[in-house]
Amino acid sequence: xxxxxxxxxxxxxxxxxxxxxxxxxxxxxxxxxxxxxxxxxxxxxxxxxxxxxxxxxxxxxxxxxxxxxxxxxxxxxxxxxxxxxxxxxxxxxxxxxxxxxxxxxxxxxxxxxxxxxxxxxxxxxxxxxxxxxxxxxxxxxxxxxxxxxxxxxxxxxxxxxxxxxxxxxxxxxxxxxxxxxxxxxxxxxxxxxxxxxxxxxxxxxxxxxxxxxxxxxxxxxxxxxxxxxxxxxxxxxxxxxxxxxxxxxxxxxxxxxxxxxxxxxxxxxxxxxxxxxxxxxxxxxxxxxxxxxxxxxxxxxxxxxxxxxxxxxxxxxxxxxxxxxxxxxxxxxxxxxxxxx
Numbered sequence: 092x093x094x095x096x097x098x099x100x101x102x103x104x105x106x107x108x109x110x111x112x113x114x115x116x117x118x119x120x121x122x123x124x125x126x127x128x129x130x131x132x133x134x135x136x137x138x139x140x141x142x143x144x145x146x147x148x149x150x151x152x153x154x155x156x157x158x159x160x161x162x163x164x165x166x167x168x169x170x171x172x173x174x175x176x177x178x179x180x181x182x183x184x185x186x187x188x189x190x191x192x193x194x195x196x197x198x199x200x201x202x203x204x205x206x207x208x209x210x211x212x213x214x215x216x217x218x219x220x221x222x223x224x225x226x227x228x229x230x231x232x233x234x235x236x237x238x239x240x241x242x243x244x245x246x247x248x249x250x251x252x253x254x255x256x257x258x259x260x261x262x263x264x265x266x267x268x269x270x271x272x273x274x275x276x277x278x279x280x281x282x283x284x285x286x287x288x289x290x291x292x293x294x295x296x297x298x299x300x301x302x303x304x305x306x307x308x309x310x311x312x313x314x315x316x317x318x319x320x321x322x323x324x325x326x327x328x329x330x331x332x333x334x335x336x337x338x339x340x341x342x343x344x345x346x347x348x349x350x351x352x353x354x355x356x357x358x359x360x361x362x363x364x365x366x367x368x369x370x371x372x373x374x375x376x377x378x379x380x381x382x383x384x385x386x387x388x389x390x391x392x393x394x395x396x397x398x399x400x401x402x403x404x405x406x407x408x409x410x411x412x413x414x415x416x417x418x419x420x421x422x423x424x425x426x427x428x429x430x431x432x
Contacts, residue, residue, distance in 0.1 A: 109136065111382050114269045114325025116315045122325075123315045133270070133311035134304055140271035140383035141299045147238035147388045154231040167297030168355035169232055172348060174278065179222040180350045184280050186217040187247055187373065191428050195407060195421040200260035202288075202363070205249040205424065206376070208403035213247070223278060223375065232354045234388075237274035237379030241391035242399050248376035249429045252288050252366040261321055263365045265293065265342060266328045268357035270307070271383035272297065276354040278375040285346040288366035290353060293334060293342045297359035302337040329360055373429045 098120075105121045109132075116123035124132070152160060163169050175183065192213060196205045207213060214220055223229060224245070234240050252260070268275075283289045296303075307327075314322050322328045331342065344364050345353060355361060381391070393402050410419050 110384050112269065112271065112380065115323070116311070116325060117320075117323045123323075125312045125315070128308065128311035131308070134308045137270050137299060137304070137307055143384055143386065144238045144272045146386075148235055150388055151231075151235045151238065151240060154227070155235045156228065156231070159228070159232060160235070163232075163236060163354075163356070166292075166294040167359035168292050168294075168353055169236075170345065170347070171228070171352045173350055174229075174352040175222055175226070175350055177350075179219060183217070183219040183222065184349070186219050187280055187375075187429060189428070190216050190247065191426055192216070194424040194427045196424040197420045197422070199262060200258045201253050202260040202262065203251040205251065205427070205429070206421070207247040207429065208407075209245040209247065209375075210404055211400040214400065229276075229352065229354075233274060233276060233377060233379060236272075236354055236356055237381070238272060238388070239379065239381045239385075239391065240389040241379065241381065242394040243274065243276070243377040243379035244403060245375065245377045246403070247429050248374050250288065250363070250372045250374075251370075251432075253369040260363065260365075262363040263288075264328045265291070265331060265334075265360045265362045266321070266326050267296075267360055268326055269380070270325065270358075272356050272358045274354065274377070274379035275357050276352065276375075276377040278352045279347060279349055280373045280375065282349050283345065283347050283351075283372060284370075285344065285364075286367040287346075287364075287370040287372060289347070289364045290345045291342045291362045291364045292345070292355055293339050293360040295359075296334075296337075296339050297356040300338060306333075306337055334360070371430055371432075 105119050108119050109121060113119055113122060121127060122133070128134075159169050174180075190207065190213065192207050194205050194207055196203055209220065233243050237243060277290060306329075310322070310327055314327065317323060319328055334341065339360070342360070342362070345351075347353075393399060407421060410417075410421070
């Protein structure tokens with residue numbers, strides 16, 4: 092009786108979530124309903140999100156280099172080497188290496204991800220960030236691929252692979268972040284060797300083809316019962332052997348030199364490559380995701396000057412307050428430098 096009453100109370104909230112980026116097949120019984128998904132609920136949300144993303148991108152395309160647009164539309168990512176002028180990049184490298192600030196860390200398998208918020212303190216300590224943040228090509232790419240004219244979240248990120256214990260890193264499995272297009276970007280501050288766990292992406296996998304649509308529908312029917320919890324929470328995993336059935340090529344691995352920028356749509360299948368030895372990689376990492384069903388590109392309160400610098404701290408702090416109920420994967424790791432062991 093109590094459970095039935097709880098479901099009745101929560102039903103309006105679960106229904107509202109269908110018009111948002113909510114993606115967990117476990118946390119929302121409507122999203123996870125095999126009966127509704129057999130009738131087309133999941134695929135319908137995927138289709139609608141793609142359609143609205145395309146409309147928003149059309150409005151943002153004027154500021155984008157046509158060559159970048161063609162590359163992205165074809166591959167789902169844009170790779171640009173020697174992105175910043177050499178002097179600007181050298182200054183950025185040195186200032187990031189010397190930065191000492193409050194860090195957060197998340198452990199996934201044998202990998203530690205460390206992040207520092209690019210907030211007002213970081214901007215003062217690393218003035219060379221401006222050469223990146225104000226770069227018109229970066230701003231155009233980030234907005235077009237995210238499909239929103241908003242400021243992406245930006246961090247200094249360090250990937251430390253092969254800690255002494257722990258199972259394999261779940262991020263080495265090919266996956267889509269969510270059911271709709273979203274943007275992630277990396278400006279690598281160090282060379283990324285092939286053995287150091289480079290970013291991996293399946294070219295063209297950002298497109299919603301009939302084969303991808305059929306795959307999405309089939310997965311939506313069974314994913315709640317699968318052992319992979321990350322898939323069940325909406326970040327669907329795929330085996331490399333399945334790619335050919337979807338008409339997709341093998342994954343491409345980005346072993347690239349420092350000062351390479353990659354901006355990608357993470358509806359496309361991607362992963363962190365498996366590192367064959369202990370490694371530490373420092374990078375700028377950006378993330379752009381909004382409600383995929385918003386019809387407009389702007390009007391973002393989080394992008395207002397004075398707020399934008401505080402966003403990450405506010406998000407971390409809020410999650411800390413509710414951690415006892417929903418957990419907090421990003422734990423405070425104290426004052427550190429990005430490359431500290």
